[in-house]
Amino acid sequence: MNVAKGVAVEVTGLTKVFGEGDTRVEALRGIDLVVAPGEFVAVMGASGSGKSTLLHTIGALEPPTKGDVRIGGRSLGTLDDDALTVLRRRQIGFVFQAFNLVQVLTAEENVALPLVIDGLPEREANARAAEALALVSLTPRRAHLPGELSGGEQQRVAIARALVTNPVLLLVDEPTGNLDSRAGEMVMALLRSLADEQDHTIVMVTHDAGDAAMADRLVRLRDGIVLDDQTLPRGRAAAELLSEDPS
Amino acid sequence: MSIRHAILGLLANGPRHGYDLRATYQDDLVRAGKLNIGQVYTTLDRLERDGFVEHERVVGAEGRDKKVYALTAHGRAELDRWIAGPSPMPLDLRNEVFLKIAIARRIEGVDPQDVIERERRACFERLHEVTQARARAQGVAVEDELLLDLAVLRLKAFLKWLDHCEEKLS
Amino acid sequence: MRLLRFSTREWKRRPGRTVLTLLGIVIGVGSFVSIGLTVRTARHSTRAMFDALAGKADLEVVAGSGAGFDAQAASKVARTTGVRAAVPVALAPVALAGPNGPVTLLALGIDPALDHAARDLRLRAGKPLDATDGALLLASFADSAGLALGDPCTLVTPAGMSHVTITGLLEPGGAASFNGGSVVVVRLARAQALLGLKNQINALQLVLEEGADIDAVAASVRAQLPTGLSVRRPVARAAIADHTVRNIQQPLDAISVMSLVAGAFIILNTFLMSIGERRRQLALLRALGTTRSQLSGLLLRESLLLAGIGTLLGVALGVAAAHGMLAGIEAFLGLTLPGVQYDAGVLLLGLALGPGLAALATWIPARRAGRRPVLEGLFPARTAGGDRVPRWWKPIAAALVLLMVAVALGFVAGHLSGELIAPAMGFVLITCTLSVPVVVPSLLRLAHKGLRGALGMTGNLAFRQLARWPLRTSLTSGVLALAVISGIGMGNATMGNVHDIEDWYERTVMTDYLIRAAMPANATMTSPSMASGIGAEFANVPGVERVRPLRFLPVEIESETAILMARRFEPGLPLELDLVSGDAGGVVDALVRGEVVLSSVLAQRLGRNVGDKIALTTPNGPVSVTVAGLITEYTAAGAALYMDWKAADAMYNMRGVDVYLVDAPQSTEPQLRRLAAQHGLMFQTNADLRKFIDEIISGTIGMFWAILALVLVVACLGVVNTLSMHVLEQKREIGLLRAIGMTRKQVKRFVGVQALALAAVSLVPGALGGVAMAYAMYASAYAVTGVHLDFHLDLGLTIGALALAALAAWLAAWLPARHAADTRIADALAYE
Numbered sequence A: 001m002n003v004a005k006g007v008a009v010e011v012t013g014l015t016k017v018f019g020e021g022d023t024r025v026e027a028l029r030g031i032d033l034v035v036a037p038g039e040f041v042a043v044m045g046a047s048g049s050g051k052s053t054l055l056h057t058i059g060a061l062e063p064p065t066k067g068d069v070r071i072g073g074r075s076l077g078t079l080d081d082d083a084l085t086v087l088r089r090r091q092i093g094f095v096f097q098a099f100n101l102v103q104v105l106t107a108e109e110n111v112a113l114p115l116v117i118d119g120l121p122e123r124e125a126n127a128r129a130a131e132a133l134a135l136v137s138l139t140p141r142r143a144h145l146p147g148e149l150s151g152g153e154q155q156r157v158a159i160a161r162a163l164v165t166n167p168v169l170l171l172v173d174e175p176t177g178n179l180d181s182r183a184g185e186m187v188m189a190l191l192r193s194l195a196d197e198q199d200h201t202i203v204m205v206t207h208d209a210g211d212a213a214m215a216d217r218l219v220r221l222r223d224g225i226v227l228d229d230q231t232l233p234r235g236r237a238a239a240e241l242l243s244e245d246p247s
Numbered sequence B: 001m002s003i004r005h006a007i008l009g010l011l012a013n014g015p016r017h018g019y020d021l022r023a024t025y026q027d028d029l030v031r032a033g034k035l036n037i038g039q040v041y042t043t044l045d046r047l048e049r050d051g052f053v054e055h056e057r058v059v060g061a062e063g064r065d066k067k068v069y070a071l072t073a074h075g076r077a078e079l080d081r082w083i084a085g086p087s088p089m090p091l092d093l094r095n096e097v098f099l100k101i102a103i104a105r106r107i108e109g110v111d112p113q114d115v116i117e118r119e120r121r122a123c124f125e126r127l128h129e130v131t132q133a134r135a136r137a138q139g140v141a142v143e144d145e146l147l148l149d150l151a152v153l154r155l156k157a158f159l160k161w162l163d164h165c166e167e168k169l170s
Numbered sequence C: 001m002r003l004l005r006f007s008t009r010e011w012k013r014r015p016g017r018t019v020l021t022l023l024g025i026v027i028g029v030g031s032f033v034s035i036g037l038t039v040r041t042a043r044h045s046t047r048a049m050f051d052a053l054a055g056k057a058d059l060e061v062v063a064g065s066g067a068g069f070d071a072q073a074a075s076k077v078a079r080t081t082g083v084r085a086a087v088p089v090a091l092a093p094v095a096l097a098g099p100n101g102p103v104t105l106l107a108l109g110i111d112p113a114l115d116h117a118a119r120d121l122r123l124r125a126g127k128p129l130d131a132t133d134g135a136l137l138l139a140s141f142a143d144s145a146g147l148a149l150g151d152p153c154t155l156v157t158p159a160g161m162s163h164v165t166i167t168g169l170l171e172p173g174g175a176a177s178f179n180g181g182s183v184v185v186v187r188l189a190r191a192q193a194l195l196g197l198k199n200q201i202n203a204l205q206l207v208l209e210e211g212a213d214i215d216a217v218a219a220s221v222r223a224q225l226p227t228g229l230s231v232r233r234p235v236a237r238a239a240i241a242d243h244t245v246r247n248i249q250q251p252l253d254a255i256s257v258m259s260l261v262a263g264a265f266i267i268l269n270t271f272l273m274s275i276g277e278r279r280r281q282l283a284l285l286r287a288l289g290t291t292r293s294q295l296s297g298l299l300l301r302e303s304l305l306l307a308g309i310g311t312l313l314g315v316a317l318g319v320a321a322a323h324g325m326l327a328g329i330e331a332f333l334g335l336t337l338p339g340v341q342y343d344a345g346v347l348l349l350g351l352a353l354g355p356g357l358a359a360l361a362t363w364i365p366a367r368r369a370g371r372r373p374v375l376e377g378l379f380p381a382r383t384a385g386g387d388r389v390p391r392w393w394k395p396i397a398a399a400l401v402l403l404m405v406a407v408a409l410g411f412v413a414g415h416l417s418g419e420l421i422a423p424a425m426g427f428v429l430i431t432c433t434l435s436v437p438v439v440v441p442s443l444l445r446l447a448h449k450g451l452r453g454a455l456g457m458t459g460n461l462a463f464r465q466l467a468r469w470p471l472r473t474s475l476t477s478g479v480l481a482l483a484v485i486s487g488i489g490m491g492n493a494t495m496g497n498v499h500d501i502e503d504w505y506e507r508t509v510m511t512d513y514l515i516r517a518a519m520p521a522n523a524t525m526t527s528p529s530m531a532s533g534i535g536a537e538f539a540n541v542p543g544v545e546r547v548r549p550l551r552f553l554p555v556e557i558e559s560e561t562a563i564l565m566a567r568r569f570e571p572g573l574p575l576e577l578d579l580v581s582g583d584a585g586g587v588v589d590a591l592v593r594g595e596v597v598l599s600s601v602l603a604q605r606l607g608r609n610v611g612d613k614i615a616l617t618t619p620n621g622p623v624s625v626t627v628a629g630l631i632t633e634y635t636a637a638g639a640a641l642y643m644d645w646k647a648a649d650a651m652y653n654m655r656g657v658d659v660y661l662v663d664a665p666q667s668t669e670p671q672l673r674r675l676a677a678q679h680g681l682m683f684q685t686n687a688d689l690r691k692f693i694d695e696i697i698s699g700t701i702g703m704f705w706a707i708l709a710l711v712l713v714v715a716c717l718g719v720v721n722t723l724s725m726h727v728l729e730q731k732r733e734i735g736l737l738r739a740i741g742m743t744r745k746q747v748k749r750f751v752g753v754q755a756l757a758l759a760a761v762s763l764v765p766g767a768l769g770g771v772a773m774a775y776a777m778y779a780s781a782y783a784v785t786g787v788h789l790d791f792h793l794d795l796g797l798t799i800g801a802l803a804l805a806a807l808a809a810w811l812a813a814w815l816p817a818r819h820a821a822d823t824r825i826a827d828a829l830a831y832e
């Protein structure tokens, strides 16, 4: 389903500088990162360490100051704005902390939006949106406006919208930041199952260790550089853990 | 942790024999810990001595007779007292990671930050293991979930403590 | 004070919103001030012109119709109690042969010994008239005519051509500035000789004692006057010119009302929007413990500060624009206007407009923000979002519409006077604009339904976005509706007038050649006369069929002042009048019998019809004549009557001829031309005259279009401003759409469709309002002037105006759309 190549995202020497003079901020200072297809990567770091900037740069929302980002083997630096837009539309799905749903559209229409923007006939787009909504267990809410949904439901709609184009890469920024713990758990479980069952490649920014622990790999940032990159083994089952000897 | 009160509690819903008690305790209540049958009977004897339980002999299916234990009124009162009272909250400050960090600080050429970093990785790996197990587990009993939550929260707390260590010692 | 710092921070944080808000006030105040000042200056200058001539005189004794009379006849008037001085003057238009052809001058004959009581003539160079018997000219006028001290100047007068030496140059001001300096001052005796007055004067100007009761003095003067003489306030002379000015002024007034409404609306709109968008922030302040009154106070102070800055800029801009517009009007009227009149009323209203409306526009949303539950504002994501047209809006708009219908019926039925037309037009504008928010949601739904298939995804999304913000949408399209109303209303009225004038002169200007001393002054309708003997010389040219004299004579008919056109009428010749009713043959016979033909305008004003009698004030006392017919007439602003030459001469004892109408074959043209040149006269062919009138018409149209264009430009600026704001506030949504894969082009389309949709929904109320306004102007044209027009809607113009508005909206969207497309996505996503 995803690209067969061995690399979904490749970031090399990525540097991002904001402002000049007194207001100059080096948000990213030479990041190298390779994400394999189907991998679920968590990016952690203190506030201001550059997590969102990294995500935006990978997602072609911000051009890098230096360095390169390759998605599915294509270097973003060689693409013009329209090509980048199409790439975002077809290959990348975004999930934001603030949900960012279009308030005037129903849940289903929000999910269908990227397909419709891509020129798919509305009926077909809606059918695929319905499938995506089913995946996040929101079929009964398909006709509701965002204002009529709870925070957790809105975030699940946002995830469905990110998934509907069957993207190579899901970029998720603090998905539980605006949610209570129950809703947050549900969203995280949903992301985990997407990685497990649908083989989605996910890069998720979070500052919550519990959320990060849902991923397969943890990248820790500090002041714009990678402090640690830890791939986590597949652990034991719950029953085994429950009867583990305390010694 | 009080095995005595666990046994009193398991008898609260009716008389049971020793093997039965051990199986319920080990499979449902405290899976992370072994209880041998000898311990069970020793405890039952002491409880009987204190007047909390009493037993009678019953002939089992195979013809062998078994001791079946039942809660006395006195025993019931003791159980209620235990449940109603607060448990001691041990601070449990004999922590190995702390010890390592403290020792590392005292040895020339050993950086306690390295210790912290390694422990963090290890701790996160544990957290990852529990979290994933908890997420993937299908049809886990509520009590098991609660235990896994306990583990997750403790590990998260410990990770946070490691962050503190790193900050304070830098 | 500390809270105010919060405001300045807020301005810095959202520079776009701040600049647009500021621009809203600058545009609103600037347009009102510029147009207001222009109108005031134009009005003032015409009054000032005639006041200048009268000088300090409070009253004047005149013969009917400004004819000459014996100074002795009124001499005892000077001894009336309350009269300080009685100053005789003789005055009439004459033609001065200038380097660019003849120009009309007013010859003013004064008695140097007495005149200082009435006028101050300050000399810049040369000698005063008590020293030499020469002529005084305004220095700057002499300069532009290429004349210097000591030069002879050649005047064509009813007594023929004469030469007077220029002996003095005058400083500007007072009588010297009359008619833009087109005045030559000579001794009374010389003026009498020049004008063929033979010891007669045209007016005895009375300067009263300090504190004298003008009405009482006038009454006792009137009692002493012989028949044929009357006493009046000097301003009455301006009546005819006043009509001319009123014809220009009525649309000018309408335009200034329009600019007031447009300016007010733009300001109101900008503030309503900019405060509406800060709902969340205001809720936060409330949550932190700011009381309602503190919040209103903060917002009010903030708005007033911003409005203050914008108003000052706007007034400055308005004054600058007024200078530009006046230059245009001067060129059209051929006048030298006395500089911009800094009318206190306009300036004060302009100064109050910005802060006043800003305060109103702040108070409403501030009160709403204060009443809204704090949490709703803080967590807009929890609610459906968007805005709402306040509930009280609908009944108010409905009441206004009903009132508007009543007012319209009032005009049609003639219950309301034409003077009310400008405020009525303002009222129509306000009503139409305020009803926009009531109809916009349904119109939007309708338009969306109709276009759904054709729109595509971005278009549909654009419509939904608009529907979610009905208030913001309505306010934006309201500005556009205003432009459409103005365009259609004014355009149709102007075009209607133009068509009618063209029709009129097609039917009336038939003669082959015209000989005259100079063209009548456009603003004053005064025309210099030639000696009456010259006509015979032209008649003697072989081949000439007919030479008929024509005279324009200011006359008084009962309470009205009008221009009498005296001409020879003959049975068998075309009437050359645009009859409203009656048959041409009968009318000619009646004219020859000594009856008169009235312009419909004059008839309406006098309340007379065919067969009625009117009383003319003549030098020989009142004369009653019968009305033979009614005509459409545009000369003298329509206040005209025709009489046969002989009858007029008997009544008014006319000296001199203003125009000779010559009917002759083309072969005679060179000879006629030569003859005219010999006498220093102007020679015009029929084509020349038509061209002259065409130029005046296109000048008029040009001026209207120019001012109208200005209103449209203001409205367009308003639309750009509001639309920019509208787009700015969608920054976050647009950022999101870009993030999930909308290309720049699609975003531009998204914004463009919004602009077009805004245009579409504003066109319906705009078109209705525009037609209503055109009708109101037509109805008032009859009520005010009595001009009979056929009301017909210029479809091309109407559709053109609608298309133009849509185009303006589309263009107005261009800048914000580009801005939206180029916004950095990550920034936009962080926008709240």
Ligand SMILES: Nc1ncnc2c1ncn2[C@@H]1O[C@H](COP(=O)(O)OP(=O)(O)O)[C@@H](O)[C@H]1O
Residues within 6 Å of the ligand: A018, A019, A025, A026, A027, A045, A046, A047, A048, A049, A050, A051, A052, A053, A054, C827
């Ligand atoms: N548009 C911007 N302009 C200037 N500085 C920015 C911008 N975006 C982010 N930064 C700065 O870059 C750094 C990293 O920001 P960010 O990636 O948002 O951090 P995180 O998401 O880890 O909290 C911060 O210091 C932040 O202030």
Ligand SMILES: [Mg+2]
Residues within 6 Å of the ligand: A051, A052, A053
């Ligand atoms: Mg962030």
